Amino acid sequence: MLPIRTERLVLRRFTDADRERFLAYRRHPDVARHQSWDASYSDADADAFFADMTTAPEWRPGHWFQVAIERAEDGVLLGDLAFWPDHDGGDVEIGYSLHPDSQGAGYASEAVSAMVRALRDRGATAVVAGCDVDNTASARLLERLGFAFDGIVDGERTYRLAIAGTATFGP
Numbered sequence: 001m002l003p004i005r006t007e008r009l010v011l012r013r014f015t016d017a018d019r020e021r022f023l024a025y026r027r028h029p030d031v032a033r034h035q036s037w038d039a040s041y042s043d044a045d046a047d048a049f050f051a052d053m054t055t056a057p058e059w060r061p062g063h064w065f066q067v068a069i070e071r072a073e074d075g076v077l078l079g080d081l082a083f084w085p086d087h088d089g090g091d092v093e094i095g096y097s098l099h100p101d102s103q104g105a106g107y108a109s110e111a112v113s114a115m116v117r118a119l120r121d122r123g124a125t126a127v128v129a130g131c132d133v134d135n136t137a138s139a140r141l142l143e144r145l146g147f148a149f150d151g152i153v154d155g156e157r158t159y160r161l162a163i164a165g166t167a168t169f170g171p
Contacts (some may be wrong), residue, residue, distance in 0.1 A: 001058050001122060002067065006114045008071045011081065014053045019046060021077040025099035049167045050102065057126055059122070069098065069111045078102035081111050081121065090125045096138075114147070116163060122144055124163040130156040 001021035004011040014022070026041040053066050065084045079098030086092070096114060098108055116127050129147060132155065139157050143149070146161035 001118055003029055004067075004114050004118050005072070006110050008072055009110055009114070010072050011067045011111060011114060012070060013058070014050065014066065014068045014080075015048060016054065018077045019050060022046065022049075022080070025079060025097060045054060049086075055060075059085060059089075061085045067115070069107065071097075071102075071107075074116070078107050080110075081115055083107050083115065085124065092124045092126070093127055093128045094119075095129065103137070108138075109145060112141070112145060114162065115169075120163040123164075125162065127161045127163055129159045129161075131159075155161055 002012050002077075007009045008156045022041075023041065023046055026046070048065070054067060056063075058065050062085075064082050064084045067081045068080055070076065071078055075171060079096065080101055081094065081096040084093040094112065096108055112129075119127060127147075128150075129142055130153070131142065135150060135157075139149075139159075142159045145161070150158040150160050152158070
């Protein structure tokens with residue numbers, strides 16, 4: 001499935017060379033406040049992340065796989081996009097994080113759109129996503145891409161997008 005190329009991005013497997021930039025946004029308080037980790041993300045957490053994400057199979061039903069979002073023109077790591085296929089592969093949950101310097105330029109929309117197309121091509125039938133109730137920018141992004149608001153669960157807005165059958169997602 002990887003790499004996935006768009007006009008401005010390359011979605012690819014993480015490499016050890018990404019570590020410094022990865023930690024810069026994982027530890028950034030404006031990113032961490034909307035995620036499941038906090039700004040004190042440790043070196044040991046990073047070690048475990050890179051040990052797993054640089055070697056794990058991409059498609060692991062019941063497990064997350066994190067994808068690096070790289071700007072194609074200069075190779076800078078902008079953030080990541082993760083996916084979690086359920087055990088039958090029909091529903092896939094996604095999540096994403098970008099360094100604050102990379103937010104607001106359409107990179108997240110471009111990355112999510114590309115991943116949704118790749119997941120559809122892989123056979124997924126729906127994509128689900130969640131975002132912190134206070135993360136209005138992420139909520140707007142999901143709604144703009146056609147995700148339907150599903151409710152609030154455990155402090156997260158939840159969304160769903162059908163990508164197969166009668167309701168499908170773009171080209």
